[in-house]
Amino acid sequence: MLLHIVFLISLLLSTYSNASVQDFCVADLKGADGPAGFPCKPPATVISDDFVYPGLAEAGNVTNIINAAVTPAFVGQFPGVNGLGLSAARLDLGPGGVIPLHTHAGANELLLVIHGHITAGFISSGNIVYQKTLKKGELMVFPQGLLHFQVAAGKKGALAFAIFSSANPGLQILDFALFASNFSTPLVTKTTFLDPALVKKLKGVLGGSG
Numbered sequence: 001m002l003l004h005i006v007f008l009i010s011l012l013l014s015t016y017s018n019a020s021v022q023d024f025c026v027a028d029l030k031g032a033d034g035p036a037g038f039p040c041k042p043p044a045t046v047i048s049d050d051f052v053y054p055g056l057a058e059a060g061n062v063t064n065i066i067n068a069a070v071t072p073a074f075v076g077q078f079p080g081v082n083g084l085g086l087s088a089a090r091l092d093l094g095p096g097g098v099i100p101l102h103t104h105a106g107a108n109e110l111l112l113v114i115h116g117h118i119t120a121g122f123i124s125s126g127n128i129v130y131q132k133t134l135k136k137g138e139l140m141v142f143p144q145g146l147l148h149f150q151v152a153a154g155k156k157g158a159l160a161f162a163i164f165s166s167a168n169p170g171l172q173i174l175d176f177a178l179f180a181s182n183f184s185t186p187l188v189t190k191t192t193f194l195d196p197a198l199v200k201k202l203k204g205v206l207g208g209s210g
């Protein structure tokens with residue numbers, strides 16, 4: 001019996017020490033990004049600044065067609081999150097600003113409103129819309145892969161931060177995929193049932209071709 005316990009404890013200890021052989025894996029962005037992330041920078045060259053990202057301190061420039069800016073702190077900008085399964089972004093919304101319908105194929109999202117009001121929501125696989133107007137301090141989650149949006153509510157702009165459950169959440173914006181790409185007008189029309197004149201107009205606005 002005692003032997004069994006000693007054996008179990010040593011097994012647990014060895015599992016534990018195997019799991020903690022590597023504290024971190026700061027991305028070497030010169031390496032190739034794979035499903036397991038980037039290769040690690042040699043630990044001897046890692047410095048404190050590798051674990052700090054100052055890039056979300058500044059407001060993004062909202063002088064654009066969506067009157068909004070998303071500033072990412074994904075692994076590409078913030079190599080310290082490599083392998084940690086999380087990352088962040090800053091959302092600046094001018095008055096009337098909108099983050100158009102988009103998905104993150106690789107991450108759940110947690111949104112925290114810092115100031116202003118944001119109407120946010122997502123559409124489930126069953127085509128049910130879950131939406132809410134959020135105020136300062138409120139959180140909303142957006143499950144991985146589902147289409148979702150954020151819109152400034154009221155007359156003022158808003159600020160929010162998003163936390164993602166992946167170092168590399170991915171981002172695909174539906175309107176940009178359709179109208180800023182080289183997806184041909186006849187096929188966009190065919191696959192979306194939209195009017196060709198509208199498709200051409202949106203391609204003109206968003207810079208798509210074909």
Ligand SMILES: *[C@@H]1O[C@H](CO)[C@@H](O)[C@H](O)[C@H]1NC(C)=O
Pocket residue numbers: 061062063064
């Ligand atoms: C914001 O972007 C607009 C449009 O690209 C540009 O004209 C303007 O100079 C930028 N503002 C700042 C503060 O960078």
Ligand SMILES: *[C@@H]1O[C@H](CO)[C@@H](O)[C@H](O)[C@H]1NC(C)=O
Pocket residue numbers: 182183184210
């Ligand atoms: C879109 O453009 C890319 C290159 O930019 C090209 O490889 C691809 O074949 C194009 N697709 C269509 C449908 O024209």
